Every structure is written in structure tokens, then in C-alpha cells.
Amino acid sequence: MPPSSPKATMHDVSRLAGVSKMTVSRVLADPDLVSESTRNRVMKAIEQLSYVPDRVAGSLSSRRTNFITAILPTLTNSNFADTAQGLAEAMRPADYQLLIGYTMYRLEEEERIIRAMLARRPDAIVVAGTTHTKAANEMMLRAGIPIVEIWDTPQHPIDHAVGFSxxxxxxxxxxxxxxxxxxxxxxxxxxxxxxxxxxxxxxxxxxxxxxxxxxxxxxxxxxxxxxxxxxxxxxxxxxxxxxxxxxxxxxxxxxxxxxxxxxxxxxxxxxxxxxxxxxxxxxxxxxxxxxxxxxxxxxxIDAEQIGRRTGELLLQVLDRSTAPDYTPAAAVNVGFELVTRGTTAPAGKSR
Amino acid sequence: MPPSSPKATMHDVSRLAGVSKMTVSRVLADPDLVSESTRNRVMKAIEQLSYVPDRVAGSLSSRRTNFITAILPTLTNSNFADTAQGLAEAMRPADYQLLIGYTMYRLEEEERIIRAMLARRPDAIVVAGTTHTKAANEMMLRAGIPIVEIWDTPQHPIDHAVGFSxxxxxxxxxxxxxxxxxxxxxxxxxxxxxxxxxxxxxxxxxxxxxxxxxxxxxxxxxxxxxxxxxxxxxxxxxxxxxxxxxxxxxxxxxxxxxxxxxxxxxxxxxxxxxxxxxxxxxxxxxxxxxxxxxxxxxxxIDAEQIGRRTGELLLQVLDRSTAPDYTPAAAVNVGFELVTRGTTAPAGKSR
DNA sequence: ACTTGTAATGATACCGATAACATGCTTGAT
DNA sequence: ATCAAGCATGTTATCGGTATCATTACAAGT
The missing domain is CATH 3.40.50.2300 (Response regulator)
Structure with a gap:
């Protein structure tokens, strides 16, 4: 393992730049709040120390992790991999990180994963399917975060849904x-x-x-x-x-x-x-x-689109600047399309 | 979004069980340290409050996130998806969570992802490939955590390697x-x-x-x-x-x-x-x-095995109970196998 | 000249856990 | 009976950020 030099903290940066921690935090989170000269000084200090902010600490303090949990049956199915990629793509500009779990089509495994994931305090949960164990349902309901069920059209959605019938x-x-x-x-x-x-x-x-x-x-x-x-x-x-x-x-x-x-x-x-x-x-x-x-x-099925649409929906819901009472459509039906190709033909030709 | 009932904290549990926070923490982390009667009381309180421990806070305090970063070219290639699944599978018993990033075969994107991932303070990094940008190399070296380069045999490994030539x-x-x-x-x-x-x-x-x-x-x-x-x-x-x-x-x-x-x-x-x-x-x-x-x-290529072997190697390296000077083999070569099937035949038959 | 507003920055108090050390109480050896 | 060892539990001090409110200085309005 490479040798560990003790990592610089925001406090180290602030001392080197001759400002308070808060100013460093502002430079990172909302640079416009800081005057150009101090901003430059802080940036230089960050550079010098190769400072990388600690999002673990940031998440604890701000109560937002920027994690999105995605629970899929398996990664080794290109449809679901496409959905994961579409979701990741849509969320990336807003700096969200996907926490991917896979259930191998087992509901008990899904429950286990949901429990483990909730401990990471994700900002939202995306889950394939509309049937869950009782405990899983309750956990998601109580989590107090947006839930999106995908890849089907639920009769009784927990929260949002993006899929098809x-x-x-x-x-x-x-x-x-x-x-x-x-x-x-x-x-x-x-x-x-x-x-x-x-x-x-x-x-x-x-x-x-x-x-x-x-x-x-x-x-x-x-x-x-x-x-x-x-x-x-x-x-x-x-x-x-x-x-x-x-x-x-x-x-x-x-x-x-x-x-x-x-x-x-x-x-x-x-x-x-x-x-x-x-x-x-x-x-x-x-x-x-x-x-x-x-x-x-x-x-x-446009699997990637399911991911993208889910991501866009979440970005709206999670946007703090939006009015808090704003509620987008609960269910999105992306539909499907029959593609007739070479393996189906009218009956009665041969045999 | 489902209504949010304020989540119970460890402190709430400790009060309900009539013990200190530390005892609750012990029940969760190492139950044997706590007497059976108190343990039962604490478990009951956890149950009653539907308490889910906050790993964000836990990570900050313990300086271990149990995150493993996996950086792959794309998820929508079944080989890499297999590797990801094998890795996740191997790490799951130890309760590690994968943070997956995909580069789309771009080195600059890889650098960007590494930077973003380091802010999450992973306990190790797994990265496909042996060629990285200069900045990416430096960041990984300085991170002070185990690095595993996979899917090739590096001339000059940063740290560990699992792959083939x-x-x-x-x-x-x-x-x-x-x-x-x-x-x-x-x-x-x-x-x-x-x-x-x-x-x-x-x-x-x-x-x-x-x-x-x-x-x-x-x-x-x-x-x-x-x-x-x-x-x-x-x-x-x-x-x-x-x-x-x-x-x-x-x-x-x-x-x-x-x-x-x-x-x-x-x-x-x-x-x-x-x-x-x-x-x-x-x-x-x-x-x-x-x-x-x-x-x-x-x-x-046994892609899943690359993931599994990588996971096993990391479990050894990350195990706190192992002697700190213990260093497993730096490079694992999983080899490959030519599988002769129906599409290759001796020259000179037809044409 | 005095109030008021605004831009830039600082001080303080957490967020929710764990590490490390401290304490009280048994228990068994001498 | 005495004391060291060990078990079960508690106390205190962080971990590294952000939210919130406070402060300062200066410009503009009347």
C-alpha cells in the first residue's frame, strides 16, 4: 500500500490562506459568495496542499450524501446495465454517486440490501420492480426520501414510478x-x-x-x-x-x-x-x-431511457431550489414497441 | 416522497434501553463485549425504534467507510459486469459496498472519477488498466490506501495487480x-x-x-x-x-x-x-x-474470477487483525486459455 | 449626518457515530 | 482478608465538515 501522508483538512487550508474554515467551504460550495482575491488565495492553498474535501464529513454535517441507491436484479443483464448507465449519466452533472446493489431476483436479498443501503443515508432509492417484502416496503416508506420503482407499472406505487406494463x-x-x-x-x-x-x-x-x-x-x-x-x-x-x-x-x-x-x-x-x-x-x-x-x-424497451428519465425525475424532486410542495407526475410510462424482424412469419407456409 | 419521521439516533436507543451510547455501539459492532441481558434490552430498543445506524457518522468517526471504488471502462460489457459482480460478491461478507465508476475508455474521465471518488474516502481502489494520467497516478499514490490494477499485468504496478497479459x-x-x-x-x-x-x-x-x-x-x-x-x-x-x-x-x-x-x-x-x-x-x-x-x-478469461480474486486480496490487506507488515503477492496472474471451437480450421480446404 | 442595505467574512454549534481511556464491581489466587 | 486481573459499562474528546447567526465595513438614499 502506498505510504500515507496525513491528509490535509479544510482547517489546514484555511490557516495557509489566512481565512476561516467557513470561507474555504464557501469557495468550494458557492464561489460567488467570496471575493475574487480571497478566492484566489484559497484556491492556491488548496492546490499547494493537494486538498481533497472529505465528503463523509460534509454529508454528516449537511445531511445530504449525494448518494442514490439503485437496486437491480443483476448487473450482468445488458438491459439493467443500460438502465444503470443511463441513471448514472443523468445524475452525474449534479454530482450524485450511484450505490448499486443487485438482488439476483430474490426478494429477501432485496430486503437485506435496502436495510444495508439505508445505513448509508442515500438521498433517494431506485428499485426495479413493484413487489417487495413487507419489511422492505415499510423501510422505504419510513425512509423519508424519494423512492422510484422502475421497470414496471405498479398498482400502488410507494412514491414515483418509471416503467412500462x-x-x-x-x-x-x-x-x-x-x-x-x-x-x-x-x-x-x-x-x-x-x-x-x-x-x-x-x-x-x-x-x-x-x-x-x-x-x-x-x-x-x-x-x-x-x-x-x-x-x-x-x-x-x-x-x-x-x-x-x-x-x-x-x-x-x-x-x-x-x-x-x-x-x-x-x-x-x-x-x-x-x-x-x-x-x-x-x-x-x-x-x-x-x-x-x-x-x-x-x-x-429503451432501458437506458428508463434510467435517464428516472434520473431527470430525481433531479427535479431533489432540487432544493424548487418549491418544496412541487410534486412531479407520480408515474411515468415509457411504453414499448413491437419490432417485427425475421423470426416471425405468417402460419401455414411450410410443414 | 413518503413523510419523514425524524430518524432515531443511537442516543435515542441508548435512552430507551437505559444505557450509554457506547453500549449500543458495542452491541452493533461487537455483541460479545456486552452482557446478554443488556444486549437483549438494547436489541429490543433498536427494534422498537426501527433504528438504522448512520454509517456516514460511523465512517467519519472510525475513519473507515467500507467503500471500495471500482473503476471500469463500461458496465455494459458483460466481461466487466462479471468482474464487478465477482468483486461485489467477494467483498459482501465483510460488508463492503462498491462505488462503481465507468470511464468509457477515456483516461481524462478516469482521472475525474478518481478525484471525485477520493472525496468519498474509499478504503481501497480497484481500477481496470495499467495506464493512467500523471495526475491520476499521483492521486492514487498519495491516497494511502490499497490500489489494485486489474485486467492486465502492469510493468510498474502502483501497488497490487490482478490480471493477465x-x-x-x-x-x-x-x-x-x-x-x-x-x-x-x-x-x-x-x-x-x-x-x-x-x-x-x-x-x-x-x-x-x-x-x-x-x-x-x-x-x-x-x-x-x-x-x-x-x-x-x-x-x-x-x-x-x-x-x-x-x-x-x-x-x-x-x-x-x-x-x-x-x-x-x-x-x-x-x-x-x-x-x-x-x-x-x-x-x-x-x-x-x-x-x-x-x-x-x-x-x-474468467472475468468474474478477476473480481473475486481482487476481492479476496483486498480482504486480506484490509483486515485489521492481520499483522500490519503482512504484504500479499503484489501481482496475481490469472492467465487465459485458448478455446478452440468451430470457427477456426486448417487452411487450404476450400476456396 | 443618519439610517439602511448589502457584501464579505467570522464564530459557534452541531451532525451521529467511534476511539481511547476511566471506572466500578466480581472473581480467584495467595 | 487482600489485591491484581478482567469483565461490563460509562465519560470525554474528537472525526471534518456545514448551517446559522453575528459582525464589520462601506455605499447609497433621504
Missing amino acids: NYEVGRAAALHLLALGHRRIGALGSRMDGDAKDLRGESRLAGFTSVLREAGLGDELVIREGLAPVSYDHGALTLGILLERAPDVQAIFAVSDISAVGALMECHRRGIKVPGDLSLMGFGDFDIARQCVPAITTIR | NYEVGRAAALHLLALGHRRIGALGSRMDGDAKDLRGESRLAGFTSVLREAGLGDELVIREGLAPVSYDHGALTLGILLERAPDVQAIFAVSDISAVGALMECHRRGIKVPGDLSLMGFGDFDIARQCVPAITTIR
């Missing part, structure tokens, strides 16, 4: 496949009986099956296997299960593009023609979905 | 392609004249060309185009450039699997057979590389 995504997917004339329709999702659950994926499946039922079709081809997070292998595996159960399946909706890509590659390996023999669609509009040959039909 | 990776790639009998060999990388530079990718290219030269071949087919980070499109684009320059190219090394996948898909679109017409390999062993048809030959 996963249920409607599922419905849109089913309507697309029905409109193409398919009747033997399946879906690929993950199990809901483990400790890791993809609740938003399940909402999409729920929306999906609701349309199937309305069309007089059953949901027996909706596969739930493997635990969240899904992987390419998950797509290959569940496709195999589905094909075993129904070799005549015509169209499939995967709850994630990752599964869809895995399923597509498995089709290549098995010699199943997509979309000739089988239509396939995913969700999320991951880069890889567009690159595949053929490119995968999907439902596009 | 990118230069050797490039050499291994070239040797593999040469061994297959190829002579017209190219590579796909990114430009080095912008403000965003992939220095580790460039090291791989340098190692790659060093072998080409030793074999009496030129480096005129080493393409550097587009700015870091590379994308699927980057692979497609640079493949096009390379084919235009040398339609007879036999084998290609892409500095990243992302580029390799993009190039492979472009081959599919152009009807170029891989590996029949063209051998192709990448770097990083991304999930998607294994899924592609054919699966992509690559060089495997």
Missing part, C-alpha cells in the same frame, strides 16, 4: 403471434417456485396467456423451467421441453431475448427453420437479437 | 492461426487516435502483430477502425473494410468476442462460409460466442 408486453406478443395466424402457441419462462423469481417476466407470461385464453386457446404450452436469471442455455433447454410436449408448436414467445437467442441457436442445431417451421419472438431488444440471422422479432 | 493473449491468437497454416492473417480492432482508447485491446493487437512479424508476415491486415467500446456493428464494419482490402484473407482475430460475433453474422449475410472460407476467432469467451453456430473460437 409487462402485462401489456405479454399481451402484445400474443396478439402478434395470433395475428400471424398461429394457433399452437407456446412461451418460454422461468420457474416461480424457487427463491429467485422473475416477477416481471411472470407478468409478461400472465398477459400472454390472458390473450391466449380470450382466443379460446389453452396455456399448456407455456413452459416455466429453470430459475431466473435466464440464459442462452435456458432458451435451448426450454425449447427442447416444449418441442417434446408439442412437436407441432407453431410460434413461441420467450420472456427474454436471451432465451430467444438460445432457442434460435438450438433451432439451427436441430435443423428447424425459423421462421419457416417455427416463429419465434423475444423481449428486450438486446443488441444480439438484432444481429442474429435471421434477426429476432422482439419487443423493444 | 493482453500482449500474450494476442501472441497466442496469432500462433493459433499460424499453426493452422494460414498466411493471410488479419485482425479487427479499434482506433487509437480518439479520446476513447481501448489500451488493452491495443496490447492484444501488439502481441498479435509481433508474432506475425516473427513469421515474416506484415501487419497490413490489422484493421483499426471505430472507437471503443466495440460493438457487433464494429465487427461487421471492420470485416467489410478488411475484405475490401484483402478479399483473400484466410484468418481473422477480433480483439473482442463482440466484434467476432458481429463479423460472423456479417459472414452469414454475405454467404461467406466460416470456417470453410474464413477462420475467425475472438477474445473474452462471452456467453454468446459459445452459442453462435458455429461456436466461436476464443480466448477465455
Whole structure:
């Protein structure tokens, strides 16, 4: 470890510059309050001592940490990484730092993280999802800071929300496949009986099956296997299960593009023609979905925008200069978009 | 924003339990120091008040924040996301929180982030890469905390290092392609004249060309185009450039699997057979590389392990109970592994 | 000339915890 | 019975900033 020279404090700077601590603080926080000559003297002292202000002390005193807690299922999903990056980007000009935690799709882990994060006294909490444990809900309610639930549209938002309806995504997917004339329709999702659950994926499946039922079709081809997070292998595996159960399946909706890509590659390996023999669609509009040959039909979510919009909303809410009674829209729906590409085609061509 | 009930402090807890603040602090930090009966009383008071200790105040007082700064090029690269997750995982039992910053491959941005992060008084810094601005180097040296440079093997480490030799990776790639009998060999990388530079990718290219030269071949087919980070499109684009320059190219090394996948898909679109017409390999062993048809030959890096090893090293160094003169190995080389899959084959079969 | 306003700076009192040392009370060895 | 050692707990003094109010000096208005 490099040798530690005792770090200079604001007091050291103030002595060297011949002013009070308060003046140094002002130079840093609001330079216009200080005359040019003293400001220059202070700046020189800061330079000479390589002074770096201690934000820990500053936070304690001002009761503002400039930390934003972001709780996501996992970092290794490019959608959520995009959201984190968008959020960080939006908050950076105001010098906020993200505290990122990931739950691995476990609600108890989410609760644990919220408890740990609250001890850091963040200025706001951003959390993916609208379902939380009772204790987690209570902690967030009592925290007295802005809360933003993202990536879904909550029935009863704790505070703010930025997202889209996963249920409607599922419905849109089913309507697309029905409109193409398919009747033997399946879906690929993950199990809901483990400790890791993809609740938003399940909402999409729920929306999906609701349309199937309305069309007089059953949901027996909706596969739930493997635990969240899904992987390419998950797509290959569940496709195999589905094909075993129904070799005549015509169209499939995967709850994630990752599964869809895995399923597509498995089709290549098995010699199943997509979309000739089988239509396939995913969700999320991951880069890889567009690159595949053929490119995968999907439902596009602007994940980065969810982060950016959340950041902008927080900047407004947290701005001290804004009237304290100002309350922005509680819920923002960023919507979604069906992107028809090469993996879905009308029924009845081949086979 | 939910209504704010004034948060309970340690003092409130101590009064309710009829003890001093110090006893409450002990119950939280080292319960064994307190008798069972008082401990129970204190716990009950904590429960009743829903007390959450303020780590900001605790950090100021103890001069330990339990923050670890992690500086990575981008979060939206699954390799780096894996590293971040591995690091977070390793540090979590000891209750460390990651402060993640991303540089977008810009050294000036890295410097800015380091400056900002130091104000948060992290207990250690983890930074991807071994090249930094002069000011960044000085700041890290003066910080008096452990520094770990990761994802490469530094000539002159600031402190600790956990990584592998990118230069050797490039050499291994070239040797593999040469061994297959190829002579017209190219590579796909990114430009080095912008403000965003992939220095580790460039090291791989340098190692790659060093072998080409030793074999009496030129480096005129080493393409550097587009700015870091590379994308699927980057692979497609640079493949096009390379084919235009040398339609007879036999084998290609892409500095990243992302580029390799993009190039492979472009081959599919152009009807170029891989590996029949063209051998192709990448770097990083991304999930998607294994899924592609054919699966992509690559060089495997255990990105998560880099994070985990870094975390374990830091836990040792930061452990107060360890003898203060204890110094673990300065540099850990996690190595790499060539994974031969379906996209590389001996020369001279077709064409 | 006197009041009033404003710009620049200083003095004081915390913010909510922990480190370090001090104290009182048992307990066991001699 | 005496005293050192050790356990359980308390007291005091920071940690390094910012909020708030006070002070000083000088310019402008009447």
C-alpha cells in the first residue's frame, strides 16, 4: 500500500490562506459568495496542499450524501446495465454517486440490501420492480426520501414510478403471434417456485396467456423451467421441453431475448427453420437479437431511457431550489414497441 | 416522497434501553463485549425504534467507510459486469459496498472519477488498466490506501495487480492461426487516435502483430477502425473494410468476442462460409460466442474470477487483525486459455 | 449626518457515530 | 482478608465538515 501522508483538512487550508474554515467551504460550495482575491488565495492553498474535501464529513454535517441507491436484479443483464448507465449519466452533472446493489431476483436479498443501503443515508432509492417484502416496503416508506420503482407499472406505487406494463408486453406478443395466424402457441419462462423469481417476466407470461385464453386457446404450452436469471442455455433447454410436449408448436414467445437467442441457436442445431417451421419472438431488444440471422422479432424497451428519465425525475424532486410542495407526475410510462424482424412469419407456409 | 419521521439516533436507543451510547455501539459492532441481558434490552430498543445506524457518522468517526471504488471502462460489457459482480460478491461478507465508476475508455474521465471518488474516502481502489494520467497516478499514490490494477499485468504496478497479459493473449491468437497454416492473417480492432482508447485491446493487437512479424508476415491486415467500446456493428464494419482490402484473407482475430460475433453474422449475410472460407476467432469467451453456430473460437478469461480474486486480496490487506507488515503477492496472474471451437480450421480446404 | 442595505467574512454549534481511556464491581489466587 | 486481573459499562474528546447567526465595513438614499 502506498505510504500515507496525513491528509490535509479544510482547517489546514484555511490557516495557509489566512481565512476561516467557513470561507474555504464557501469557495468550494458557492464561489460567488467570496471575493475574487480571497478566492484566489484559497484556491492556491488548496492546490499547494493537494486538498481533497472529505465528503463523509460534509454529508454528516449537511445531511445530504449525494448518494442514490439503485437496486437491480443483476448487473450482468445488458438491459439493467443500460438502465444503470443511463441513471448514472443523468445524475452525474449534479454530482450524485450511484450505490448499486443487485438482488439476483430474490426478494429477501432485496430486503437485506435496502436495510444495508439505508445505513448509508442515500438521498433517494431506485428499485426495479413493484413487489417487495413487507419489511422492505415499510423501510422505504419510513425512509423519508424519494423512492422510484422502475421497470414496471405498479398498482400502488410507494412514491414515483418509471416503467412500462409487462402485462401489456405479454399481451402484445400474443396478439402478434395470433395475428400471424398461429394457433399452437407456446412461451418460454422461468420457474416461480424457487427463491429467485422473475416477477416481471411472470407478468409478461400472465398477459400472454390472458390473450391466449380470450382466443379460446389453452396455456399448456407455456413452459416455466429453470430459475431466473435466464440464459442462452435456458432458451435451448426450454425449447427442447416444449418441442417434446408439442412437436407441432407453431410460434413461441420467450420472456427474454436471451432465451430467444438460445432457442434460435438450438433451432439451427436441430435443423428447424425459423421462421419457416417455427416463429419465434423475444423481449428486450438486446443488441444480439438484432444481429442474429435471421434477426429476432422482439419487443423493444429503451432501458437506458428508463434510467435517464428516472434520473431527470430525481433531479427535479431533489432540487432544493424548487418549491418544496412541487410534486412531479407520480408515474411515468415509457411504453414499448413491437419490432417485427425475421423470426416471425405468417402460419401455414411450410410443414 | 413518503413523510419523514425524524430518524432515531443511537442516543435515542441508548435512552430507551437505559444505557450509554457506547453500549449500543458495542452491541452493533461487537455483541460479545456486552452482557446478554443488556444486549437483549438494547436489541429490543433498536427494534422498537426501527433504528438504522448512520454509517456516514460511523465512517467519519472510525475513519473507515467500507467503500471500495471500482473503476471500469463500461458496465455494459458483460466481461466487466462479471468482474464487478465477482468483486461485489467477494467483498459482501465483510460488508463492503462498491462505488462503481465507468470511464468509457477515456483516461481524462478516469482521472475525474478518481478525484471525485477520493472525496468519498474509499478504503481501497480497484481500477481496470495499467495506464493512467500523471495526475491520476499521483492521486492514487498519495491516497494511502490499497490500489489494485486489474485486467492486465502492469510493468510498474502502483501497488497490487490482478490480471493477465493482453500482449500474450494476442501472441497466442496469432500462433493459433499460424499453426493452422494460414498466411493471410488479419485482425479487427479499434482506433487509437480518439479520446476513447481501448489500451488493452491495443496490447492484444501488439502481441498479435509481433508474432506475425516473427513469421515474416506484415501487419497490413490489422484493421483499426471505430472507437471503443466495440460493438457487433464494429465487427461487421471492420470485416467489410478488411475484405475490401484483402478479399483473400484466410484468418481473422477480433480483439473482442463482440466484434467476432458481429463479423460472423456479417459472414452469414454475405454467404461467406466460416470456417470453410474464413477462420475467425475472438477474445473474452462471452456467453454468446459459445452459442453462435458455429461456436466461436476464443480466448477465455474468467472475468468474474478477476473480481473475486481482487476481492479476496483486498480482504486480506484490509483486515485489521492481520499483522500490519503482512504484504500479499503484489501481482496475481490469472492467465487465459485458448478455446478452440468451430470457427477456426486448417487452411487450404476450400476456396 | 443618519439610517439602511448589502457584501464579505467570522464564530459557534452541531451532525451521529467511534476511539481511547476511566471506572466500578466480581472473581480467584495467595 | 487482600489485591491484581478482567469483565461490563460509562465519560470525554474528537472525526471534518456545514448551517446559522453575528459582525464589520462601506455605499447609497433621504
